[in-house]
Amino acid sequence: MVGLAMALVAVGARPATADVTSDRAAAILEWPSVVYAEDSFAGITVPGAVLNTIIQLSNTSTDPVHVHCFYENANSHCTNTGQVCGTAEECCLPGAGCGVCLPGWNETDFHIQLTPRQPMGWLASDGVSGYDIVPPKSFGTFAIDGVNNFGIGGSSNAGSRVPPVPEEPFLGALRCIVVNADGIPVDRNVIKGEGTIQLNVDNEFITVGKHSAIGIQAIEGAVNDDNVLVLGGPDAEYNGCPNFLILNHFFDFAEDPVTDDGSQISTVLEMVPCSEDYLRQIPGAAAVQYLVYNEFEQRFSTSKPFQCKQFSLISNIDTTQNDRSIFSAGVAGTLTGQTRINSVLGSGLLAVAHEIHDEGGLADFNVHFQGDRANPDFIVLP
């Protein structure tokens, strides 16, 4: 009978549900994609173009909440000029030789206090400062100053300030962690957020992509008061990062089947590590395996390590010659594919995807998750 009971338990078993989430409130939120650039970005120059990110954050609970946020600056810089660079060529000065385009990573942190149910948002380029206590509220200001107006129970946004991202152009990420009034992480799964990437060229062309921030839920009662947050593993304080990310995508350079007029589709994958050491300024790193399936059930695979952040056309993951990539429609041989992404060494992974249609502009979406990592990830706070 015991055997039968065990068998029945096994039949009734569900897949592990302690995963990260993009459709439920959480205690840690990650926006893997925060960008701001004017006129040129990633080696492409478009005069008059502004690429910016609208961050939305809200408190889903009926109690105030404090959050501690970290902008992660993943810009590379020239060793000779200090300028932000995307390629080594950008570090060459006429008559003075070339420097090295050195990958970088540093963080800027700030605090926000949200009142019950309060939504807010800001532009990555501008941040939020000051107060406007009379509606209509000016964009880029807080609503409740705690001096002239108050929220429920005397709550307010007092002590909050969001800086603009530290550089232009900026390529990075944002992570916010729920803390108590003393700045100590707590197990309250109460914040949700979204990121909206908007490209505006002189108001004559505009395109928008929107995705949900990725949430990592705290395990009730497990969060201690130290500065090391443990994600998954045997001593987990928060849910573990996913074992697999699953990306459904069009293969790059596939013709848009709707417009069917020679315009193409490509996909940019933005990926960040789960582990970050903000104390010693050590970014997470991972060796990533990609299993790619086309519509013939044929499988390809490739691997690539990254540190800090990966921002790449999928057809640049395995080669610099896009048309020879396993992510290219010409090589894969079908319009769409499924890619399973797994960290085989190092940190876990979080990602969002940007789909770029030649004619239709930008569409963002969240990737799917499967399973929990066996090993923990760590976020070390200053």
Add this chain to the structure above:
Amino acid sequence: MAAALVGLVVGGAQGQVTTEKSASILVFPKVIADGTRDTVIQITNTSNSMVHAHCFYVNGALTFPDLPPGPINPPLWIETDFDIWLTKQQPTHWVVSQGRLVNPTDPPCSAKDGIFDCNDAGLDPGRVPPVVEYFTGELKCIEVDPSGAPLSGNHLKGEATTTTFNVCNPGSPLDPTDGRCVLSTLDEPCDSNLDCNPELVDVAKYNALGVIGNENNNGDNVLCLGGEPSEVCPNGAEYDACPQFWIANHFAQGAPNPTTEDGSVETAWTIVPCTQNFETQAPETVTIAINTWNEYETAFSSSTQVTCWDELSLDEVNPVTFSYAALGTTFAQTRLRPSAQTSSGFLMVQSEAYSSDDDDGIIATADVNLHIEGERPGPDLITIPPDQVPPQ
């Protein structure tokens, strides 16, 4: 002891719908092919076994699409069903206006100027019919076994990409001069598509909503989403419950677009009931209670009713409580739930339209999945016609 053992396998509702994990029921609430928009469906088998699915298109277009909804102009609620099957890890796609027919001689990808036309290449997933000419509705795919019995495999994931064309939307027959180019804010009427810039196209994308299946699925034609064991659901929840709350972060209706000087942002929700009876073809109606908070923590409330399917701009839900003038802040948080007397939960996705300039600009769209909280206590039922599943 027996009761205890049964209790072990009678699944309680342990989760809710998901937009990020593989599931046994996929719901695409917003599938549109009406001349102004078209939709690409992507579905993937995330397992190493072959997966079958029974899919239903539900056309929620109004009987007379150009006229306002009302008792004499109800939604059509016409369903068309078909089957697909996917080999291990196979992704597939189709354009809903075109469907995807089974043709073993489909041409391989052909290249022209470095761009590859691959629309038909790959293993055809089954005979997917095109939708009718004016289709505004949903797609629902239910994982089944090879015999057609519903199965809790949790092997399906999907996405929908909506392409919007800058065509002349003719407006109301009551006011033919009301026609406007879909992606333009210029306040000049259009008579035909020739009046609109055809090069202007926009895309938006969202993840299909997944309902995770539990292991106690009895494979009959009544799918029980959440709830306790009952006469109609002897095993209790065969699938996770529909959410009790949907949480939407959104712009106040007409709030300034923060990246422009003169643009604005508008939001719409596409909503479908969780309960559906494909046997009786009786559309379900849900009444939705809505609470909204602005950045001053000021609360507003409203309600709306959806029968079968609807795409509602916030103006249509309530012209006052969502307006920028009333809310007074750019952002708002809204919680939506089925009202107490409503017998069905609902599923939804949010769409946003950003204009570059309200007087003479263009419009860009974005879809986004919403957050959920809690689960409905009562079951929602999806009833498949009994002759579409094997006899018990």
